[in-house]
Structure formats: C-alpha cells, structure tokens
Amino acid sequence: KNRGRLLISCLDQPGIISKISKFLFSHGANIIESNQYSINPHGGDFFIRIDFEAPDLIDKKETLMEDFQPIAETFSMTWELHLVSELKRMAIFASKDLNCLRELLWQWQNGDLMAEIPLVVSNHETARPLVEQLGIPFYYLPASKENRTEVEKKQLQLMSEYDIDVIVLARYMQILTPHFVASHPMKIINIHHSFLPAFVGARPYERAYQRGVKLIGATSHYVTNDLDEGPIIEQDTVRVDHRFDVDELKKMGGNIERNVLARAVKWHLQDRIIVHGNKTIVF
Amino acid sequence: KNRGRLLISCLDQPGIISKISKFLFSHGANIIESNQYSINPHGGDFFIRIDFEAPDLIDKKETLMEDFQPIAETFSMTWELHLVSELKRMAIFASKDLNCLRELLWQWQNGDLMAEIPLVVSNHETARPLVEQLGIPFYYLPASKENRTEVEKKQLQLMSEYDIDVIVLARYMQILTPHFVASHPMKIINIHHSFLPAFVGARPYERAYQRGVKLIGATSHYVTNDLDEGPIIEQDTVRVDHRFDVDELKKMGGNIERNVLARAVKWHLQDRIIVHGNKTIVF
Amino acid sequence: KNRGRLLISCLDQPGIISKISKFLFSHGANIIESNQYSINPHGGDFFIRIDFEAPDLIDKKETLMEDFQPIAETFSMTWELHLVSELKRMAIFASKDLNCLRELLWQWQNGDLMAEIPLVVSNHETARPLVEQLGIPFYYLPASKENRTEVEKKQLQLMSEYDIDVIVLARYMQILTPHFVASHPMKIINIHHSFLPAFVGARPYERAYQRGVKLIGATSHYVTNDLDEGPIIEQDTVRVDHRFDVDELKKMGGNIERNVLARAVKWHLQDRIIVHGNKTIVF
Amino acid sequence: KNRGRLLISCLDQPGIISKISKFLFSHGANIIESNQYSINPHGGDFFIRIDFEAPDLIDKKETLMEDFQPIAETFSMTWELHLVSELKRMAIFASKDLNCLRELLWQWQNGDLMAEIPLVVSNHETARPLVEQLGIPFYYLPASKENRTEVEKKQLQLMSEYDIDVIVLARYMQILTPHFVASHPMKIINIHHSFLPAFVGARPYERAYQRGVKLIGATSHYVTNDLDEGPIIEQDTVRVDHRFDVDELKKMGGNIERNVLARAVKWHLQDRIIVHGNKTIVF
Incomplete structure (x- = not known):
C-alpha cells in the first residue's frame, strides 16, 4: 500500500500544522486520519499523528525524509516516518505460561497484528511446538539470575542478526539488565499481571487475593530500568468476587493479560x- | 476565553487541511487539539474538528467567518464556528421521572455542562421545586396526544422567545411532531431507556425483563421523525441478573440513562x- | 473427586430447603456452595443449586437418586444430580470462522472447560488440522438448505454414537430443524454475533454499522425453534467508534463472541x- | 414487612444448613433467597446469608433469637438477625466536596437506600443548605489535626445520642483516631478516590496523573486503624486518556466515587x- 504515518512531537507554537500539511500536500499526499493534541498551547508540548496516502510512497520515502528535515529542524521536532508496507520485525520472548504468546500468534495469523515475527525466544522448551508449527524459528536460551549477562549477549546478537524492531515480553518472567533495555529504548513491551501501580513486582495475584480486591487487572507498558515503572500503554480490569481463589484469579487475569x-x-x-x-499519548 | 472550535465536513480531496491550517495560522490562531477522519480517501467524506486559541477572538469572529467563506466554497464545506465564550442556550424538557433532569442540573451547577439553561418545560408539576430553587424559569405545559399541536405551538414560541440552541428531552415521554422536529434539526437530544435498536418504542424495561437479557442499556440520540431511529450519540450497558425484577431493572437503568x-x-x-x-462522528 | 451438584426447581413453599439439607446431611454430604432464589415467595417458583461433597459419591449415586425421589415427588420438583467426576460429553459444530472453536479448544486444553470433546463436526474442511492435531475426530458434513434433513440424520447418528450430552454451535451458521432441536432440548448452545434482541438474524455487523451503534455485542443462548429467541445465558458488549468499518466491527466482535x-x-x-x-437462572 | 435476614459465619462442618433451615421452617419462616459459601469444606470457614419471610416477624423476633442461641452455640457461630422493617440509622460525615453526599441523599429520597438519616456531620458549612432542606439536622464541627480528640468526643456523643448504626464517610477527608474506629467496628464505610491498593493516602488523582494510568478508580471499604487498608466492599474503574488533566481526572473519578x-x-x-x-464476602 501507499500509506504512511508521521509521528511528531515538539514544543507547541503557532504554524506547525500549517507547515506540515503544506509539506504533505506539496508532495502529493492525502491525509486520511490525523490526531493532534497539545498539553498547553502556551509553550507546552505538541503531538501529532498523521495517517496519509501518497502515490509511489515507497520510492518517494527518501525524498520525503530529506525534504522534511528542514521543517523538523525549524521546530526542533522529534519525528518518525513509517510506511505501512514496511512491516515491523517483532521478536517475542516467552516462558512457560503460553497464554499471551498464543494470543499474539493467533491474532498474527488472523492478520490482526501486521508485523513479521522472525523468531521467538524462551527460557523453557514449552512453546517450541506451538512456535515451530507456524514455521517461526524458536530459540531456547535458559536464563536465570546467574547467567543473565551471558544469555543477554546471545539474545542481543539474535536481535541484531534478525534486525528486530520491537521486542514483546509475553510473560517472559526474567528481569532485563539496563544494558539490554538501553539497546532498545521504548521498543520493549511488557505485560504485568496487575493493575499498576497496584502490586508492583512478584506474585501480584497472590497479593490481590490477600488484599481482597474486587477487580483484578493487567498493564502493558514499555520497559525501562525501573521495574514495572515504564510508560503505561494500556490497562484493563475485570470483576472478581469472594469465591475466586488464587488459581481462579490467575485464570480470570490471564484473559485480561x-x-x-x-x-x-x-x-x-x-x-x-x-x-x-x-507517559504515553495513544492516538 | 479566546477559544474557538471549527467543525467541518466535505468530500475528501488533497489539500484541505493545508488550506484550513494556513488560514488559521494567518489569523493568529494556535491549534490546541485537532481530530480528522476520512471515511474513504478516494472521494469519501472528510470530517475535522479543530479546537484553537486566538487573541481577541470575540472581536475577530465576524472577520474570521467572512475570510473563511471562500475556502468553504472551494471545497463545498458544511461548517460551523463556535466560540467557547458564547454559551449555548439549552432548554430541558422533563416529565415526572426527575432522574435525568437532576443529573443535568447537578452537572451544570458543578460547571461540567457549559451552557445557559434559560428554562425547563414539563407536562407535570413534579420538577417545579427542583428547577425554581436554582432560579430557572419553569413552564408547566400539560401535553397529551389530544392537545399536541396547541402545546407545541406554545413550546416553539418559548424556544424562540428564549433563543434556544439545543433542546434536551430528559425522559420527556411525549412524541414530537415532524413540525417541531423540523424546527430544530439535529438540535434535539433524547435519551431512550434501552440499548437501541433493541426495544424500540414503549416499555423497554418490561420487554427486557420478558426477554431475559443479561445486560440493560440506554441510548442518547438526536431526534428525527422516525421514532428512536435518529443518529446515536452515546450508548452504555450494565450487567443485571435473574434476581432483578422490572422495578430493579428501572432503578439500575436509571443510573445508566x-x-x-x-x-x-x-x-x-x-x-x-x-x-x-x-450516524455521528464524535471527536 | 467426590463432588456433586444438585439442581432443583419447583413451586415455592415452606420447608423445601430444610428437607433437602436434612437429606444431604443424612447421606453424609457436606454443602460447599449453595445458591437459592425464589421469584415470589407466595406461590412463585423456587430454584436452588447445591454444590456438595460426599465420601464415595460415585458408588452412592444410585442410592442417593433413589432416596431423593420421594422428596422430589412431594414438592413436584424438576431436578438433576450431576457428579463432577462424570465429565459431560460435548460436541462442537463449526464452520469456516474458527475464532470461537479455537477459544473453546484452547480453554479445554488449559483445563478451564471440564468436558470430554469426542468430536467436532463442520460443514467445511477448514478446521480439520486444528482439531485433528489435538487427537479429536473431525467429521466433515457439508450442509446446506438442500440437504439439511439428510445431513441432520447423520449428525444425530453421530451424537447418539458418541453419547453426546451437549452441543456447542461455535459459529456453525446453519439453521437446525425442529426435529434436531427437539432431540437435545436446552442442550444446544449457540453464539449470536449481536447483542440480542438487537439485530436478530443475518448479517448483524453490517446492520450495526448501518445503524451507527456505539457498542457491539454478542449473545450466547440455548437453541429453540424460534431463531435467536432461545433463553439467553450470557451477553457482553464492547465500545466502538465512527472509525470502525464492518471488517473492524467483525474483528472487535469476534473477541467478544x-x-x-x-x-x-x-x-x-x-x-x-x-x-x-x-429465561435462565445462572447461579 | 415481615422480612428478616440471617447472617452467619462459623467453621464449616456437615449439617449446619440442615440445622438452620429446620429451625426456620419450624418457626414458620419461608426462605426467599439464600447464598452460602465455604472457603474450604474440610475445616474452612462457612458463610451464609438467608433472606426469609415469616408472619408476625416483629413480635416473634425475641423468641427467634432466643431459640436460635443454642444452635449458634453448637457451631460457635458469629451471627446477626436483622429485620427489614427496622431501618438502620445512618450518619453521614461530609466535607466540602458534596458529590458523594448528594448521591447518597438523592438515592435515599428515591427509596433506593433503605435507612434513616438522623444527622449529617461536617467540618465545613458547605453542605448545610442541601441537608437542611431535606429536614435532616446538620452539625458543623470544624475538625483539624489539632482539635481531633475534642471534636471526636462531640461526634461520638452525637452518634450515641442519635443511636447510630452505621457511619458513612462521604469524602470526609479527616483521619479518625483508633478510639473512634474502635467504637464502631466494621460499621464505618469510607470511599477512597483510587483503585486500592494503588495510590494509598493523599492526592491520588495527582499521582494517577503523574503515573500516566489509563484507568482511574474508586474503592469503598470499612475503616480500620490502617489507613486505606480496611476490608474492601466495592471497587470500580473508568477509562481515561492522555487528554485528561488532573481536574478532568477528578471530575471523571467523582462519578465513579x-x-x-x-x-x-x-x-x-x-x-x-x-x-x-x-476481606468481605458480598452475597
């Protein structure tokens, strides 16, 4: 397809949208959906996402980026241009609980997750049949506190070899070192099995049971060096009652996760x- | 405040946003939030809402509108410009069930509904104390199938006299004639006590009870001449179970309504x- | 396990619970969870579900049933006794859309659906690999309006051969004849892809799109001879907005279904x- | 009405329900709804709530309680018998934010909260007109950290004078001393403006904003001496997005609260x- 997406953030000032839209128009692009938001119009931050269509976009990409550079510099923009036709390369890290991995693979098969999945990495063999049956390479790298540095070296090598754009931790259960995190800033997505910031850390369902909460939840966030403290992307909750023991909370929670x-x-x-x-702006 | 909102719809074609944003920039306006959406970029419909700020907007309004006219004509736009400082004048029509009326008045007192409420009209005296205690004129106009034309004449006179922009039917329970509806197209908001299109018409809670549904709902829509068929603005549902009789469904539903x-x-x-x-686009 | 469940309905009158609980106690049963509800204590209907534990329940089942018979007759009860250890035998009927089938098989593998699945029947070959890989026999019986009677004969033969207790229509998309329905009264569970009674019949997502609803839903119900009119077991809804086209409504709805x-x-x-x-009472 | 409710908890053992239901039957009571739950049938805890009807219940109450005493002793039960006709006497403590107070008074006027409200206590004058217009005595007792003991003395005197059964803190915003809490164990209901255990303590909306959560919530719980740590009765959440500032979170949250x-x-x-x-069991 000839569709592209422009993501921009910068300090707000008059005339930004005018400049951007003139630029797109002059390059033959038609805007399909655009969403813009400013935190504070007087010197606050400005964010925009533009979904557009332009003939021969693949060929034009380099020119577009070069031509946009001066505008970006004028407004000191942080910006990205993505082509819908250039699928992101997504690695999934899993462990023994296959719930989240299975959902991702399923939605991917259905065409609901537009990405390439060049590999799945796990510290257990459990997921191998599920993954290999879809023709996806599976890497078993047993990880623990002891061999973390060594394992991460291999993982980073794989990420580089397979040219990975985004890493999804589908209940991977291992803590990543700052070195690993720094190698993919805001490109590692985790799922935490609680409604953060409630129950940060280990065994959230057990603690939810102890606390007697009436809803349980899950939180997906970008990974930073502060455990469970990265920018939240999405959260949801579901109602439970006194009849749920820890196992039933886990089953119920797994569906939300x-x-x-x-x-x-x-x-x-x-x-x-x-x-x-x-924080995240989700347009 | 110096805030304005521009609402535009027209056939999609390249360059619309560029033109609009250039126009706003050249008139000193800074865009705070904008949302745009096109149904189909190739000859489909284009919709945009722009929330902006401009110095001395009140004085400039006329000039802005005159200057925008040529752009609007170029693209055959349907468009509106609203100033946040010009509060809409809202009439509320009520009946005996005060649930919705009370919520509106409460949120209005809290400053959550930015409008003037010049009058409340009802076909029962029930709401009088609640309304008059807030200093709002209350008009008791007993309406029924028999005197509909006569009563609507008085109501329309009141709407005109008080210069009303929007009419809210807060469980008014009377059907309006095509003549009345035509006088305020897409300016009359109704609440129907079911999840439309389920249970169109009378006694939806009784019928929900008979059908044994597990969720009940409410729907707010603009009034057209087709009963309960106007463009839907918002809907919601809530869980019920076998223990709810019709009265309890009504209580539960009242909260959703x-x-x-x-x-x-x-x-x-x-x-x-x-x-x-x-349909409605809600930005 | 030694767990059993007693489901009873009858006309309400004093002393029913006393009789039942005395009976269970005298047979060494300990009640773990019980839920009772009467529509109207003066001659209305009485419903109870009792989850209990008794030593050697499997051996005692016959005795229990014989001994309970006189009590059941006294109160003209409709009743069932089920043993948790006697898994129900569930047939799944599918078609081309594997969404619901896959979820059922997945939850079954996880141990969340306690049943035996002796076979899957489909009028398309699409599901064969998914089903056979789990070691479940798959029957391809192409069904259409023309050959309905003939196909149902084979299906009924299979149900009988495999001793099936419950039939789940996982988006089977074929209408069953009264003869088939009568053979498994209140034992056939269907999923309808709308929030019933909205959008009864065909193409509900297309009609939801046309109507411009702000929530879409799904409904699971027992199958009767009135299309989409059987007793509702469960319903849910999810929020959509103007940006969803029919395909996206289907994807979103599939998750609810x-x-x-x-x-x-x-x-x-x-x-x-x-x-x-x-209606259904769901305890 | 002749309706009563029996609430019982004790260690589980066989025969409890049989004993209770025989007792009720022999006293002419008909059970309308009963819900029972055991945490663990082998020596775990047993809980039951029975909603029943008996002729001349008001006259019989003393006899019933005396006659039940031996059964209660046999099983070492903790138990309560309440008559629906004996309305609980509820005091509401408020402050400047009238949102919760108003909802309670409104539902009370509608007949949705079956209680007497003999007084409202507040450390601000704000609520006086709202309260007095309903004919409810209003007590202005300015409370702060400094005069807490003194003020609580007066409050406790009022609770005793008005014979109060339950105290609702409708955003009262003052911490109660252990002495006050001990005087009404599990009879003081608080609303905390977050989804506990997230954002325990002060300024939860500000902290929710800082954390960038995608849902905000509210929690109602019984007050104990551990701040925001008492048994949770009910919780709920609502979706927010990046466009909500702290004030809008508060407005949105107020509705959930x-x-x-x-x-x-x-x-x-x-x-x-x-x-x-x-924890709480909510039947």
Whole structure:
C-alpha cells in the first residue's frame, strides 16, 4: 500500500500544522486520519499523528525524509516516518505460561497484528511446538539470575542478526539488565499481571487475593530500568468476587493479560503511540 | 476565553487541511487539539474538528467567518464556528421521572455542562421545586396526544422567545411532531431507556425483563421523525441478573440513562459531534 | 473427586430447603456452595443449586437418586444430580470462522472447560488440522438448505454414537430443524454475533454499522425453534467508534463472541444454569 | 414487612444448613433467597446469608433469637438477625466536596437506600443548605489535626445520642483516631478516590496523573486503624486518556466515587456483607 504515518512531537507554537500539511500536500499526499493534541498551547508540548496516502510512497520515502528535515529542524521536532508496507520485525520472548504468546500468534495469523515475527525466544522448551508449527524459528536460551549477562549477549546478537524492531515480553518472567533495555529504548513491551501501580513486582495475584480486591487487572507498558515503572500503554480490569481463589484469579487475569498485551502491541505496530516522559499519548 | 472550535465536513480531496491550517495560522490562531477522519480517501467524506486559541477572538469572529467563506466554497464545506465564550442556550424538557433532569442540573451547577439553561418545560408539576430553587424559569405545559399541536405551538414560541440552541428531552415521554422536529434539526437530544435498536418504542424495561437479557442499556440520540431511529450519540450497558425484577431493572437503568444523557449533552455542548447521514462522528 | 451438584426447581413453599439439607446431611454430604432464589415467595417458583461433597459419591449415586425421589415427588420438583467426576460429553459444530472453536479448544486444553470433546463436526474442511492435531475426530458434513434433513440424520447418528450430552454451535451458521432441536432440548448452545434482541438474524455487523451503534455485542443462548429467541445465558458488549468499518466491527466482535461463548459453555458444564420458561437462572 | 435476614459465619462442618433451615421452617419462616459459601469444606470457614419471610416477624423476633442461641452455640457461630422493617440509622460525615453526599441523599429520597438519616456531620458549612432542606439536622464541627480528640468526643456523643448504626464517610477527608474506629467496628464505610491498593493516602488523582494510568478508580471499604487498608466492599474503574488533566481526572473519578460508595452503602443496608479477616464476602 501507499500509506504512511508521521509521528511528531515538539514544543507547541503557532504554524506547525500549517507547515506540515503544506509539506504533505506539496508532495502529493492525502491525509486520511490525523490526531493532534497539545498539553498547553502556551509553550507546552505538541503531538501529532498523521495517517496519509501518497502515490509511489515507497520510492518517494527518501525524498520525503530529506525534504522534511528542514521543517523538523525549524521546530526542533522529534519525528518518525513509517510506511505501512514496511512491516515491523517483532521478536517475542516467552516462558512457560503460553497464554499471551498464543494470543499474539493467533491474532498474527488472523492478520490482526501486521508485523513479521522472525523468531521467538524462551527460557523453557514449552512453546517450541506451538512456535515451530507456524514455521517461526524458536530459540531456547535458559536464563536465570546467574547467567543473565551471558544469555543477554546471545539474545542481543539474535536481535541484531534478525534486525528486530520491537521486542514483546509475553510473560517472559526474567528481569532485563539496563544494558539490554538501553539497546532498545521504548521498543520493549511488557505485560504485568496487575493493575499498576497496584502490586508492583512478584506474585501480584497472590497479593490481590490477600488484599481482597474486587477487580483484578493487567498493564502493558514499555520497559525501562525501573521495574514495572515504564510508560503505561494500556490497562484493563475485570470483576472478581469472594469465591475466586488464587488459581481462579490467575485464570480470570490471564484473559485480561492477553487482551491488554495484544491491544498494546497492535497500537505500537500501527504507530499510534508517542512516548512523552513517563507517559504515553495513544492516538 | 479566546477559544474557538471549527467543525467541518466535505468530500475528501488533497489539500484541505493545508488550506484550513494556513488560514488559521494567518489569523493568529494556535491549534490546541485537532481530530480528522476520512471515511474513504478516494472521494469519501472528510470530517475535522479543530479546537484553537486566538487573541481577541470575540472581536475577530465576524472577520474570521467572512475570510473563511471562500475556502468553504472551494471545497463545498458544511461548517460551523463556535466560540467557547458564547454559551449555548439549552432548554430541558422533563416529565415526572426527575432522574435525568437532576443529573443535568447537578452537572451544570458543578460547571461540567457549559451552557445557559434559560428554562425547563414539563407536562407535570413534579420538577417545579427542583428547577425554581436554582432560579430557572419553569413552564408547566400539560401535553397529551389530544392537545399536541396547541402545546407545541406554545413550546416553539418559548424556544424562540428564549433563543434556544439545543433542546434536551430528559425522559420527556411525549412524541414530537415532524413540525417541531423540523424546527430544530439535529438540535434535539433524547435519551431512550434501552440499548437501541433493541426495544424500540414503549416499555423497554418490561420487554427486557420478558426477554431475559443479561445486560440493560440506554441510548442518547438526536431526534428525527422516525421514532428512536435518529443518529446515536452515546450508548452504555450494565450487567443485571435473574434476581432483578422490572422495578430493579428501572432503578439500575436509571443510573445508566442519566450518565449516557449527560455525556451526550456534554459532547454536544463541546461541539464534538458531527452528524453524517444517520450516524455521528464524535471527536 | 467426590463432588456433586444438585439442581432443583419447583413451586415455592415452606420447608423445601430444610428437607433437602436434612437429606444431604443424612447421606453424609457436606454443602460447599449453595445458591437459592425464589421469584415470589407466595406461590412463585423456587430454584436452588447445591454444590456438595460426599465420601464415595460415585458408588452412592444410585442410592442417593433413589432416596431423593420421594422428596422430589412431594414438592413436584424438576431436578438433576450431576457428579463432577462424570465429565459431560460435548460436541462442537463449526464452520469456516474458527475464532470461537479455537477459544473453546484452547480453554479445554488449559483445563478451564471440564468436558470430554469426542468430536467436532463442520460443514467445511477448514478446521480439520486444528482439531485433528489435538487427537479429536473431525467429521466433515457439508450442509446446506438442500440437504439439511439428510445431513441432520447423520449428525444425530453421530451424537447418539458418541453419547453426546451437549452441543456447542461455535459459529456453525446453519439453521437446525425442529426435529434436531427437539432431540437435545436446552442442550444446544449457540453464539449470536449481536447483542440480542438487537439485530436478530443475518448479517448483524453490517446492520450495526448501518445503524451507527456505539457498542457491539454478542449473545450466547440455548437453541429453540424460534431463531435467536432461545433463553439467553450470557451477553457482553464492547465500545466502538465512527472509525470502525464492518471488517473492524467483525474483528472487535469476534473477541467478544469467543469470550461470551466460552463463559456460557463453562457455566453449562459447571451445572450453573437452570432454564425457566424463556429465561435462565445462572447461579 | 415481615422480612428478616440471617447472617452467619462459623467453621464449616456437615449439617449446619440442615440445622438452620429446620429451625426456620419450624418457626414458620419461608426462605426467599439464600447464598452460602465455604472457603474450604474440610475445616474452612462457612458463610451464609438467608433472606426469609415469616408472619408476625416483629413480635416473634425475641423468641427467634432466643431459640436460635443454642444452635449458634453448637457451631460457635458469629451471627446477626436483622429485620427489614427496622431501618438502620445512618450518619453521614461530609466535607466540602458534596458529590458523594448528594448521591447518597438523592438515592435515599428515591427509596433506593433503605435507612434513616438522623444527622449529617461536617467540618465545613458547605453542605448545610442541601441537608437542611431535606429536614435532616446538620452539625458543623470544624475538625483539624489539632482539635481531633475534642471534636471526636462531640461526634461520638452525637452518634450515641442519635443511636447510630452505621457511619458513612462521604469524602470526609479527616483521619479518625483508633478510639473512634474502635467504637464502631466494621460499621464505618469510607470511599477512597483510587483503585486500592494503588495510590494509598493523599492526592491520588495527582499521582494517577503523574503515573500516566489509563484507568482511574474508586474503592469503598470499612475503616480500620490502617489507613486505606480496611476490608474492601466495592471497587470500580473508568477509562481515561492522555487528554485528561488532573481536574478532568477528578471530575471523571467523582462519578465513579459516588456510584461505588452508593453501592457499598446499599449492600451494607441490605445486610449483604460479611467481614472475614481483612476481606468481605458480598452475597
């Protein structure tokens, strides 16, 4: 397709949209959907996502980017241009609980997640049949606190070899080192099995059970070096009652986890998310 | 405040946003939030809502409108310019069930509904104390099938006298004639006590009870001459179970009704809604 | 396990619970969870579900049933006794859309649906690999309006051969004849892809799109001879907006469909449902 | 009415329900709704709520209680018998934000909260007109950290004088001393303006804004000496997005707060809640 997406953030000032839209028009692009938001019109931050169509976009991409550079510099923009036809390359990291992995692969098969999945990495063999049956390479790299540095070296090598754009932690359950995180800033998406900031850290369902909450939730966020503190992309909750024990909370929660993660991944793949400080703008 | 809102719909073609944003920039306006959407970029419909700020907007309004006219003509636009400082004048029509009326008045007192309420009209005296205690004129006009034409004549006279922009039917329970509806096209907001198109017409809670539904709902829509068939603005549902009898369904539903109506009215007052055929775009 | 479930409905009168609980106690049963509800204590209907545990329940089942018979007769009860250890035998009927089938098989693999699945029947070959890979026999019986009677004969033969207790129509898309329905009264569970009674019949997503609804839904119900009119077991809705075209409504709805159907099937398998007229009591 | 409610908790063992139901039957009571739940049938805890009807219940209450005493002792039960005709006496504590107070008074006027409201206490004069217009005595007792002991003395005197059964903190914003809490154990209901345990303590909306959550919530719980740590009765959440500033989060949250508090209060008034450790069973 000839569709592209422009994501921009900068300090707000008059005339930005006028400049951008004139630029797109003069390059033959027609805007299909655009969403813009400013935190504070007087010197606050400005964010825009533009979904557009232009003939021969693939050939024109380089020219467009060169021509946009001066505008970007004028307004000190942070910006990205993505082509819908250039699928993102997504690695999935999994562990023993296949709930989230399965949902992602399923939606991917259905054509709901527009990405390439060049590999799945896991510290357990559990997912191998599920993954290989779809023709996706599966890498078993047993990870633990002890061998973390060594394993991450191999993982980073794989990410580089397969030219990975985005890493999804589908209940991977291992903590990543700052070195790993720094290698893919705001490109690693995690699912935490609680409604953050409630129950940060380990065993959230057990703690939810102890606390006697009436709703349980899940949170998908970008990974930073602060555990469970990265920018939140999506959250959801579901009603439970006194009859649910920890196992039933987990089952109920698993359903929320996979839906929340799949939505967050889809929005990332559709270039709907702009990270701003420790928050996300989701257009 | 110096804030304005521009609502535009027209056939899509390249260059519209460029033209609009250049126009606003050249008139000193800074765009705070804008949302645009096209149904089909190749000859489909184009919709945009722009929330902007411009110095001395009140004085400039006439000039802005004159200067925009040629652009509007070029693209055959349907368009509106609203100033946040010019509050809409809202009439509320009520009956005996005060649930929705009370919610609207409450949110209005809280400053959540930015409008003037010059009068409340009712075919019962029930609401008088509630309305008059807030200093709002209350008109008791007993309406029935028999005297409909006569009563509507008085109502239309009141709407004209008080210069009313929008009419909210807060469970008014009387059918309006085509003549009345035509006098305020897409300016009359109704709340129907079901999840439309389920249970069109009378006694929806009784019929929901008979059908044994597991959720009940409410729908707010613009009034047209087809009963309960106008463009839907907002809907919501809530879970019920076998223990709810008709009275309890009504109580539960009443809570949804007032929230759905209040949201629809708020969006209308914030100029968030563009009607397109029998549907609404809510930005 | 030694767990059993007693489902009873009859006309309400004093002393029923006393009789039942004395009976269970005298047979060594300990009640784990019980839920009772009467529509009207003065001659209305009485419903109860009792989840209990008794040593050697499997051996005692016959005795229990014989001993309960006189009590059941005294109160003219409609009643069922189910043992958790006796898994229900569930047939799934599918077509080309595998969304619901896949969810059921997945939850079944996870141990969330306690049943045996002796076969899957479909009028297309699409599901064969998915089904056979789990070791479940797959029957391809191409069905259409023309050969309905003939195909149903084969299907009924299969149901009988495999001793089927419950039939789940996982988007089967074919209408069943009264003869077939009568053979499994209140044992056939369907999923309809709308929030009933809105959009009864064909193409509900297309009609939801035309109507411009702000929520779409799904409904699971027992099949009767009135199309989409059987007792509703479960419903749910999800928010959509003007940006969703028919395909996106279908994708969004598909997620609701599979969750609603899976919950309805789970409740049926857990003997949580009592049908009363055209409604369900779900304990 | 001749309706009563029996709430019982004790260690589980066989025969409890049989004993209770025989007792009720022999006293001419007909059970309308009963819900029972055991955490673990082998020596775990047993909970039951029975809603029943008996002729001349008001006259019989003393006899019933005396006759039930031996059964209660046999099973070491904690139990309560409430008559629907004996309305609970509810005091409301408010402050400057009238959102929750108004909802409670409104639902009370509608007949949705079956209680007497003998007084409203506040540390501000704001609520006086609203309260007095309904004929409810209003007590202005300015409270602060400095005069807490003194003020609580007066408050406790009022509670005693008016014979108060339940105290609702409708955004009262003052911390109660252990002495006050101990005087009404599990009879003080609070609303916290966050989804606990997220954002315990002060300024939850500001912190929710900082954290960038995608849902905000509210929690109603019984007050204990651990701030925001008492048994949770009810919680709910609502979706927000990046466009909401702190004020808009507060407005959105206010709507959830009042609904969550009203539900919790209603369930308490309907004797639906059994406190078990730091959790609630809500039947």
